[in-house]
Amino acid sequence: MTEQVQPAQNPGASGPGPDGTGFTYRGAEQELIVVARPEARLRAQAEGVRSAAGADVSALNMFLSDEQLALEPLFGSEERLQQSAGQQGTEDVPDLALFYRVRGGEDRAQELRARIAALPGVDTAYVKPPAVPATLGQVGEDTRRLKEGAPATPDFTGRQGYLRPAPEGIDAHWAWQRPGGTGHGVTVIDVEGAWQLGHEDLAAKLAGVVVGTPLTDVAWRNHGTAVIGVISGDQGGHGVTGIVPEAVTAAASFHGVGTAAAIHAAADRLAPGDIVLIELHRPGPRFDHEERDDQRGYIALEWWPDDFAAIRHATARGILVVAAAGNGGESLDDGVYERRPDEFPQWWRGPFNPSNPSSGSVLVGAGAPPPGTHGRDHGPDRSRLEFSNYGARVDAQGWGREVTTTGGTWDRPGDLQGGPEEIAWYTDTFSGTSSASPVVVGALAALQGMLKAVGRPPMSPERAREVLRATGSPQQDAPGRPASQRIGSRPDIRAAVTRLLPEAVGSGRAERYWDELLPYPRELPPRLRLFVAGAWRNLNHPSPEIRQAVQTAFAGGRPDVRVWFSDDEIVGLVITG
Numbered sequence: 001m002t003e004q005v006q007p008a009q010n011p012g013a014s015g016p017g018p019d020g021t022g023f024t025y026r027g028a029e030q031e032l033i034v035v036a037r038p039e040a041r042l043r044a045q046a047e048g049v050r051s052a053a054g055a056d057v058s059a060l061n062m063f064l065s066d067e068q069l070a071l072e073p074l075f076g077s078e079e080r081l082q083q084s085a086g087q088q089g090t091e092d093v094p095d096l097a098l099f100y101r102v103r104g105g106e107d108r109a110q111e112l113r114a115r116i117a118a119l120p121g122v123d124t125a126y127v128k129p130p131a132v133p134a135t136l137g138q139v140g141e142d143t144r145r146l147k148e149g150a151p152a153t154p155d156f157t158g159r160q161g162y163l164r165p166a167p168e169g170i171d172a173h174w175a176w177q178r179p180g181g182t183g184h185g186v187t188v189i190d191v192e193g194a195w196q197l198g199h200e201d202l203a204a205k206l207a208g209v210v211v212g213t214p215l216t217d218v219a220w221r222n223h224g225t226a227v228i229g230v231i232s233g234d235q236g237g238h239g240v241t242g243i244v245p246e247a248v249t250a251a252a253s254f255h256g257v258g259t260a261a262a263i264h265a266a267a268d269r270l271a272p273g274d275i276v277l278i279e280l281h282r283p284g285p286r287f288d289h290e291e292r293d294d295q296r297g298y299i300a301l302e303w304w305p306d307d308f309a310a311i312r313h314a315t316a317r318g319i320l321v322v323a324a325a326g327n328g329g330e331s332l333d334d335g336v337y338e339r340r341p342d343e344f345p346q347w348w349r350g351p352f353n354p355s356n357p358s359s360g361s362v363l364v365g366a367g368a369p370p371p372g373t374h375g376r377d378h379g380p381d382r383s384r385l386e387f388s389n390y391g392a393r394v395d396a397q398g399w400g401r402e403v404t405t406t407g408g409t410w411d412r413p414g415d416l417q418g419g420p421e422e423i424a425w426y427t428d429t430f431s432g433t434s435s436a437s438p439v440v441v442g443a444l445a446a447l448q449g450m451l452k453a454v455g456r457p458p459m460s461p462e463r464a465r466e467v468l469r470a471t472g473s474p475q476q477d478a479p480g481r482p483a484s485q486r487i488g489s490r491p492d493i494r495a496a497v498t499r500l501l502p503e504a505v506g507s508g509r510a511e512r513y514w515d516e517l518l519p520y521p522r523e524l525p526p527r528l529r530l531f532v533a534g535a536w537r538n539l540n541h542p543s544p545e546i547r548q549a550v551q552t553a554f555a556g557g558r559p560d561v562r563v564w565f566s567d568d569e570i571v572g573l574v575i576t577g
Helices: 058-066 078-086 106-118 172-176 218-232 259-267 305-316 433-453 461-470 491-501 544-555
Strands: 031-036 042-045 047-051 070-073 101-105 120-128 187-192 205-210 248-253 275-278 280-283 299-300 322-323 364-366 396-399 403-406 426-429 506-509 512-516 527-532 537-538 561-566 569-575
Touching: 031 172, 031 305, 031 461, 042 070, 058 070, 058 106, 101 106, 106 120, 120 305, 120 491, 120 512, 172 433, 172 491, 187 218, 187 259, 187 305, 187 433, 218 248, 218 403, 218 426, 218 433, 248 259, 259 305, 275 433, 280 305, 280 364, 322 433, 322 461, 364 433, 396 433, 403 433, 433 461, 433 491, 461 491, 491 561, 491 569, 506 527, 512 544, 527 544, 527 561, 544 561, 544 569
Parallel strands: 187 248, 187 275, 205 248, 275 322, 322 364, 364 396, 537 569
Antiparallel strands: 031 101, 031 120, 042 047, 070 101, 280 299, 403 426, 506 561, 512 527, 527 537, 561 569
């Protein structure tokens, strides 16, 4: 979910505005979902609905005909679903064949819901409010072109603090020096509304739209473009560089198919270890599903039964699903998310309660970047930003402010670089749980790439959540927003590698040291070098305290300096005695 501040305008679904002054995304629709009774074994066809079990569905067909509605399987035919289930383990996945979407009558969805829920063969029905991003592309035949008559785009990577070493960033720079650390061999599909797929910084590894019809609104395009830029912006000496520039990225639009169907279709195009990113949230029960410009009460999609089922289908197949926790400023531990709405099926249990069955997705909260980033201060580094949802269910955090990436600012050119050519827009202020989530995706894709490079199986969804919770730079307190309001830690790729690949970390006692107070060449960072296990190991940017401790230990004549290293990089240092 993106957090930007612009005046409200135009009719449509509420867009990001956690600071209290929202704005509008156009084109999003509410969805009327029907859950069939298992024993009815409904089959939706062009000429109407029939029952494979021989049940009387004449009343249902008459209703659909009179109201000029169509019932379509949300996830495909039962036969197709059975084939998919036979290929992958789908234990604990709700029966996807029971979900249907109603086509037509969108302006009367609530009225139709109550009537269709009472018909034979139907278990229940519910209306989902429009999903919106948590921030940017119309795809045309002429989009893959270089911008004309404009100066070359500058290099903005120096403003991408989230790429830097922990705790400021996730240490993508370190990952790039390791086999697979650029995301090679990993595919990510972004589920939302639209993208500028012809952007000059996104061409190298972009596979296009795999399902749905992108919305034509520039605000939706700007949002999707920003997300893809964070993950896989091209390496090229200009613009930005994505966290995993070698990962293959693709897009899945929910427009025309619905959010659950888009998630399901995206997952079915991936292999175990690949990633689905859900960049949407919608109004929850806190304010009776009211569409609000300030986004208060907006929550992650998995609270709705069909979205939960689609996500669980994906994670059961070994696909990592990463989702924005939402910009509603809500505690997901609150009892309001435990109470089953009357229109939800009886099997539903609040998915935000860790004691209940889990979708298996990674939920991402929004944390503050280091104070002073781009000259602004949003509170202590890694503290929960006020708009971010939080709770025991949230697994990890990413930068929720000041993210430099491709695309513009909501419905206009970028604040970092604008101009007449949309394919050359850049922004310095992408924000919200929308900006946080692709940061976490980038970290996971780098780890999956490194595992593949050494012939190891990729992380399962359960393993990915465990690693994110066990490693990383811890959440910090902020006034009125203590770390007990959990959004989790900021990923640290290097620390995660030591947990996933412990055999890649060596150790030994330092025999001598070399302190490069003035490095040469000057492009190199200041380094403390220790000779361990027959080779020099490097600690970049050592603190004055570490420098002094090492110097003192060796000055004593019998130093006991224990070092842990990965390749030539020092990852741990202990001085005893």
